Amino acid sequence: MAHTADNIYYVPHTAKWPLIGSVGLTLLLGGFAAYLNGAAVGANLMWAGLAVMVVMLFGWFGTVVGESESGTYQSWEDKSFRIGMAWFIFSEVMFFAAFFGALFYARSLSVPWLLGEGSGATTHQFLWSAYTEFWPTNGPEDWGDSDFHMGWWPLPFINTVILLTSGLTVTWAHHGIKDGKRGPFILGLFLTVALGFLFVFLQAVEYKEAYHEGLKLTSGIYGSTFFMLTGFHGLHVTLGAIMLTVMLFRAIRGHFTPERHFAFEAAAWYWHFVDVVWLGLFLFVYIL
Amino acid sequence: MNAYTGTADEHLDHDHGDHHGPAPGYLRWVTTTNHKDIGTLYLWFSLLMFFIGGAMALIIRAELFQPGLQIVDPHFFNQMTTMHALVMIFGVVMPAFVGLANWMLPMMVGAPDMALPRMNNWSFWILPFAFALMLATLFMEGGGPAAGWTLYPPLSLQGGDSLPFVIFSIHMLGASSIMGAINIIATIMNLRAPGMTYMKMPLFVWTWFITAYLLIAVMPVLAGAVTMLLTDAFFGTSFFNAAGGGDPVMFQHIFWFFGHPEVYILILPAFGLVSEIIPTFSRKPLFGYTSMVYATSSIAFLSFIVWAHHMFTVGMPLVGELFFMFTTMLIAVPTGVKVFNWVSTMWRGAMTFETPMLFALGFVVMFTIGGFSGLMLAMTPIDFQYHDTYFVVAHFHYVLVPGAVFGIIAGVYYWLPKWTGHHYNETLGKWHFWLSTVFVNLLFFPMHFVGLAGMPRRIPDYAVQFADFNAIATLGAFGFGFAQILLLVAVVQSILGGAKATGQVWDGTEITGGLEWTLSSPPPYHSFSPQPVVK
Amino acid sequence: MNPQPSVQSPAAARPAGARSPLRAVPASAGAALWSFLLATPARADWGLNLPRGVSEISREVYDMHMMVLYICIVIGIVVFGAMFISILKHRKSLGVKPATFSHSMTAEVIWTVIPFLILVAMAIPAAKALIKMEDASGHELTVKVTGHQWKWEYEYPGEGIRFFSNLGEASREARALNSGVDPFSVDNYLLEVDNPLVLPVGRKVRFLLTSSDVLHAWWVPDFAVKKDAIPGFIREMWTVIDAPGTYRGQCAELCGKDHGFMPIVVEAVAEDEFAAWVTAEQAAAAAEAGSADREWAFDELMERGQAVYNTACLACHQADGQGIPGVFPALDAGALTLAEHLQTVLNGKPGTAMQAFGAQLSDVDIAAVVTFERNAIGNDTGEALQPMEVKAAR
Numbered sequence A: 001m002a003h004t005a006d007n008i009y010y011v012p013h014t015a016k017w018p019l020i021g022s023v024g025l026t027l028l029l030g031g032f033a034a035y036l037n038g039a040a041v042g043a044n045l046m047w048a049g050l051a052v053m054v055v056m057l058f059g060w061f062g063t064v065v066g067e068s069e070s071g072t073y074q075s076w077e078d079k080s081f082r083i084g085m086a087w088f089i090f091s092e093v094m095f096f097a098a099f100f101g102a103l104f105y106a107r108s109l110s111v112p113w114l115l116g117e118g119s120g121a122t123t124h125q126f127l128w129s130a131y132t133e134f135w136p137t138n139g140p141e142d143w144g145d146s147d148f149h150m151g152w153w154p155l156p157f158i159n160t161v162i163l164l165t166s167g168l169t170v171t172w173a174h175h176g177i178k179d180g181k182r183g184p185f186i187l188g189l190f191l192t193v194a195l196g197f198l199f200v201f202l203q204a205v206e207y208k209e210a211y212h213e214g215l216k217l218t219s220g221i222y223g224s225t226f227f228m229l230t231g232f233h234g235l236h237v238t239l240g241a242i243m244l245t246v247m248l249f250r251a252i253r254g255h256f257t258p259e260r261h262f263a264f265e266a267a268a269w270y271w272h273f274v275d276v277v278w279l280g281l282f283l284f285v286y287i288l
Numbered sequence B: 001m002n003a004y005t006g007t008a009d010e011h012l013d014h015d016h017g018d019h020h021g022p023a024p025g026y027l028r029w030v031t032t033t034n035h036k037d038i039g040t041l042y043l044w045f046s047l048l049m050f051f052i053g054g055a056m057a058l059i060i061r062a063e064l065f066q067p068g069l070q071i072v073d074p075h076f077f078n079q080m081t082t083m084h085a086l087v088m089i090f091g092v093v094m095p096a097f098v099g100l101a102n103w104m105l106p107m108m109v110g111a112p113d114m115a116l117p118r119m120n121n122w123s124f125w126i127l128p129f130a131f132a133l134m135l136a137t138l139f140m141e142g143g144g145p146a147a148g149w150t151l152y153p154p155l156s157l158q159g160g161d162s163l164p165f166v167i168f169s170i171h172m173l174g175a176s177s178i179m180g181a182i183n184i185i186a187t188i189m190n191l192r193a194p195g196m197t198y199m200k201m202p203l204f205v206w207t208w209f210i211t212a213y214l215l216i217a218v219m220p221v222l223a224g225a226v227t228m229l230l231t232d233a234f235f236g237t238s239f240f241n242a243a244g245g246g247d248p249v250m251f252q253h254i255f256w257f258f259g260h261p262e263v264y265i266l267i268l269p270a271f272g273l274v275s276e277i278i279p280t281f282s283r284k285p286l287f288g289y290t291s292m293v294y295a296t297s298s299i300a301f302l303s304f305i306v307w308a309h310h311m312f313t314v315g316m317p318l319v320g321e322l323f324f325m326f327t328t329m330l331i332a333v334p335t336g337v338k339v340f341n342w343v344s345t346m347w348r349g350a351m352t353f354e355t356p357m358l359f360a361l362g363f364v365v366m367f368t369i370g371g372f373s374g375l376m377l378a379m380t381p382i383d384f385q386y387h388d389t390y391f392v393v394a395h396f397h398y399v400l401v402p403g404a405v406f407g408i409i410a411g412v413y414y415w416l417p418k419w420t421g422h423h424y425n426e427t428l429g430k431w432h433f434w435l436s437t438v439f440v441n442l443l444f445f446p447m448h449f450v451g452l453a454g455m456p457r458r459i460p461d462y463a464v465q466f467a468d469f470n471a472i473a474t475l476g477a478f479g480f481g482f483a484q485i486l487l488l489v490a491v492v493q494s495i496l497g498g499a500k501a502t503g504q505v506w507d508g509t510e511i512t513g514g515l516e517w518t519l520s521s522p523p524p525y526h527s528f529s530p531q532p533v534v535k
Numbered sequence C: 001m002n003p004q005p006s007v008q009s010p011a012a013a014r015p016a017g018a019r020s021p022l023r024a025v026p027a028s029a030g031a032a033l034w035s036f037l038l039a040t041p042a043r044a045d046w047g048l049n050l051p052r053g054v055s056e057i058s059r060e061v062y063d064m065h066m067m068v069l070y071i072c073i074v075i076g077i078v079v080f081g082a083m084f085i086s087i088l089k090h091r092k093s094l095g096v097k098p099a100t101f102s103h104s105m106t107a108e109v110i111w112t113v114i115p116f117l118i119l120v121a122m123a124i125p126a127a128k129a130l131i132k133m134e135d136a137s138g139h140e141l142t143v144k145v146t147g148h149q150w151k152w153e154y155e156y157p158g159e160g161i162r163f164f165s166n167l168g169e170a171s172r173e174a175r176a177l178n179s180g181v182d183p184f185s186v187d188n189y190l191l192e193v194d195n196p197l198v199l200p201v202g203r204k205v206r207f208l209l210t211s212s213d214v215l216h217a218w219w220v221p222d223f224a225v226k227k228d229a230i231p232g233f234i235r236e237m238w239t240v241i242d243a244p245g246t247y248r249g250q251c252a253e254l255c256g257k258d259h260g261f262m263p264i265v266v267e268a269v270a271e272d273e274f275a276a277w278v279t280a281e282q283a284a285a286a287a288e289a290g291s292a293d294r295e296w297a298f299d300e301l302m303e304r305g306q307a308v309y310n311t312a313c314l315a316c317h318q319a320d321g322q323g324i325p326g327v328f329p330a331l332d333a334g335a336l337t338l339a340e341h342l343q344t345v346l347n348g349k350p351g352t353a354m355q356a357f358g359a360q361l362s363d364v365d366i367a368a369v370v371t372f373e374r375n376a377i378g379n380d381t382g383e384a385l386q387p388m389e390v391k392a393a394r
């Protein structure tokens, strides 16, 4: 370990935001649950919870940004943040893994069984003898009554290009700050954010088209996996883009130094993660 | 193992604003970022939940005392079974381990605190709120979740109003666990004292290090699984519905991909605790430190490829059944290494039998019994007979109660004098151990017999030939439950007073202990700032 | 080992009405233990262990179970023995000086390799048995088994027979919360059904298992057959029964409120008896089908309706028709027209526990139960439904 005793690890004295965050989270999720159950107060609780969460996030990150700018954190603390962010991203990867697992399971096991392959012979013979549709499928009962398949051309392909480009621009921005060049840093960030939101916009266009063609969340297993995976990914793109937007504003206000800019790096890591997940999606959801 | 040589530079002890005490009043507990305070919160929360989850178990046992329905209706019984398990796993054992980690890890590796103190506070404070959401469902019309803690669809989708609350509660619990795990990893990787290499870390630190990775890897998968339940129930997806091309069994695969590593999350830290305690009271270094580390890692690795042994009866293709049978059986090898190492540590030691040691010895014997029944379950053709009977219930309670819970209790007694500065009442502790051990066997051993004789689990009423063993189990349950009040008494007494404990606390810690024993008892509010140096 | 298969199910082992000695002194742990210890040898029929069962597979499984058990016991004796020697001899109070060794490569290799070899020795017979169990080819009779909340449906596709198997009436009455009936006074409490599954001995029977609602599991310990019933999928399993007799089992996968109350009873009979049973069933089914074409009197419908209600609806909607708030609705005929009522019963409510009874009940049964529900359990509409109207509405 490189540090010596003159490097005292910073331990904040108190923290009020976590408790507020817990209250907000409870209101948000409890309200959503009540809303799903058809309770009238549900939606109100939910919005209140969301408001509390937003305040909490601003407050908490505000504190941390303040501390960071006043030089409270040295390389020792910085390393903890890096470890934390890295493993947080890993946990997100595993979250996606659950949904990818569902896709693989359905495509290579449950749908073939329903069609009579392998151990599914009697299943097909006695229960679903009329079912013949390989992937994409909305199931033996023809859920949602739509066979529409979202191809990889043109929108998804364009979106792939957009995300890959944004990966380059964010790296460009990173080089900018490392070389102490604010211009490229801010411009790179700006382009990344713009591309991020463009991606989300095009995704929305794609969804609109899908719904127009009858492909919905309720269109059997294809619709379920399609919207779950792309939707969850879209949510992450949105989050990543918001993170980068915050970084953009901080950059404009003169935050970050060539040596220390971990917040930006964390957002960039997240962005690359979102990028890589998209490549998986593009391959497994659209092409194959 | 770790020779402590004093701080790196004693006079560099300058004030960085770090030598403040706790905040005054109740605010101390709400806003604290101190690892000891947060550890204390976790441990008290866990004890409270133990009594709640235990009370549910007693309702289950009271209904099962005799055949016929006397106390609760079947629907409520199922709610109790479900909630009992969720509370015990997510509210008792996991928080207790995190509490012990919070208290001890920084002290054992020579850190000033946990690496991410604010997030540490949040990890804890999510818990009570998450459980408030979950337990509140018991008071809703239609009651709480009643599909078992495994939440298998389609039954769980019939859960009515409770379903979304339980799902979101699980999301919150997952977030809490992931944050806690990240904190532990960051602390271990970044805050070890200079000179404390990985292979010098105490085993409790090692087992928690590995457990934390398991948590980060599988809690999100559980979150994904319950998210799909939510969309199937409320947004018309068909992940778990064959009519739309899905499969109810798909849920089970995803659930157990979480669930099996989860059971090792519930036991690995206990392995660590026992590996601290046995050397101390044998006055002999731990046998096979290196192989302990490798065995723990192997168990963790294997835990990812055995999940479907919980679903042998769903009718997987033959190759799947064979694969999961073989991998599951393999886990007996590294686990055996651990057991043999513990026994070899005792061999030719100079043992004494204070309460922590008693619980640790009880752990070794009864966990192994639970492990043996696990091995029997691992054999697919015989599991067809055992599956979903009380034989399984007996198996997992042996590894969980005289396993995980005894491990936790052993750890609490072991470090209690360190925390409070007072020795607990040894006589009381011994009573606690012996009553617990006698009753826990009375409670769970007969379950093997009724299970083999054909009693399914998750039933509120049973055929009359199972009556006698059920009656015995119920008597054991009440005895075991009430014996736990002694734990509460011992802890409270030790907080209030008692014989003063030295920094070393036990004489065996000289040979074997970690850095925590170099601090006074009770330790200063801030553990190591600046850090010690380990040679 | 005793080659003679136990033809008696465990439930029958204790004569009906025999009281457990424990019940006389339920509150006393000491007495309970005492009577248990004293009684054990004499009461081997209690069932402490798996049954050996009545099929080749079940005996193989039993032997494997005993083998693993003995292996575990031996390992346990070695491990715990070493531990207790330490506890007794290597204690500080005896003045021993602790040794200082902390590793031994030899020992560690030995206790890694030996358990591994033991495991291999256990895995080989297990794999062989498993391969056999998963091979249903060459079957000589097929039975389709469908799990419902909370009853089993048996169908012999080749013979054109189909019926439901519900918890027996005596058990059903005794199992109500605080029913006042002593379970010990009920024959085969919770292990009796109205219509058992009848199977011939000596034939390879293939079961096709599925479910209409949630997961169930069909399990008869004497055959060592257990598999989950999964809605939308069919699982196969098989058995050859060696000896005639009555074999009992239970649903073995949590399926909701009455999971504990959907037993399985198999009557295994000789080939000729089976043939006679098939003929009789076919004749009864034909007679039943004919009765749907005639006009039914109100009282006749009410009486039949009561019986159908008790077996098919009572579990959820309760004896008084009030249901369980928040889970199962009360049956308030005022809230539904007769036509709506009929449609609900025929088609169920998708996505809820309310099943499509059109697929389960005959026209007569549906007409009867709807008539019953609209004129009993708190309702009094005076409306009646004829089987012919049900047929038309299908």
Ligand code: HEA
Pocket: B150, B263, B264, B266, B267, B309, B310, B311, B328, B329, B331, B332, B333, B335, B336, B337, B339, B367, B368, B369, B370, B371, B372, B373, B374, B375, B377, B378, B379, B383, B386, B387, B388, B392, B395, B396, B399, B400, B403, B404, C072, C075, C079, C115, C116, C118, C119
């Ligand atoms: C702390 C928790 C914990 C632990 C440690 C274990 C450990 C093991 N478990 Fe257990 N298990 C559970 C908790 C746990 N389990 C729970 C909660 C369930 C039920 C979930 C539910 O359905 O609700 C369950 C269910 C369960 C099943 C499913 C049963 C069924 O539903 O049909 C199986 C099947 O393979 C199984 C196997 C094992 C095995 C092989 C081990 C092994 O790790 C054990 C290894 C240990 C030993 C073998 C003893 C020591 C070894 C030696 C002394 C060496 C020499 C020994 C030999 C060579 C024999 N477990």
Ligand code: HEA
Pocket: B050, B051, B052, B053, B054, B055, B057, B058, B060, B061, B081, B082, B084, B085, B086, B088, B089, B092, B093, B147, B148, B149, B150, B393, B397, B400, B401, B404, B405, B443, B457, B458, B459, B460, B477, B480, B481, B482, B484, B485
């Ligand atoms: C760590 C986990 C853990 C722990 C510690 C326990 C502890 C206990 N469990 Fe556990 N149990 C599970 C995990 C655990 N269980 C799981 C995962 C399941 C499966 C659920 C499912 O099928 O979905 C299960 C299922 C289960 C069943 C089967 C239910 C069924 O299939 O229907 C039973 C039945 O006896 C049971 C009993 C007990 C008892 C008596 C204890 C005792 O050890 C508890 C003792 C503690 C106390 C009793 C508290 C202290 C008591 C007092 C202070 C007394 C005074 C207080 C009051 C009376 C208010 N449990």
Ligand code: CUA
Pocket: C147, C148, C150, C215, C216, C217, C251, C252, C253, C254, C255, C256, C258, C259, C260, C262
């Ligand atoms: Cu059907 Cu349990």
Ligand SMILES: [Cu+2]
Pocket: B259, B260, B263, B307, B309, B310
């Ligand atoms: Cu497991």
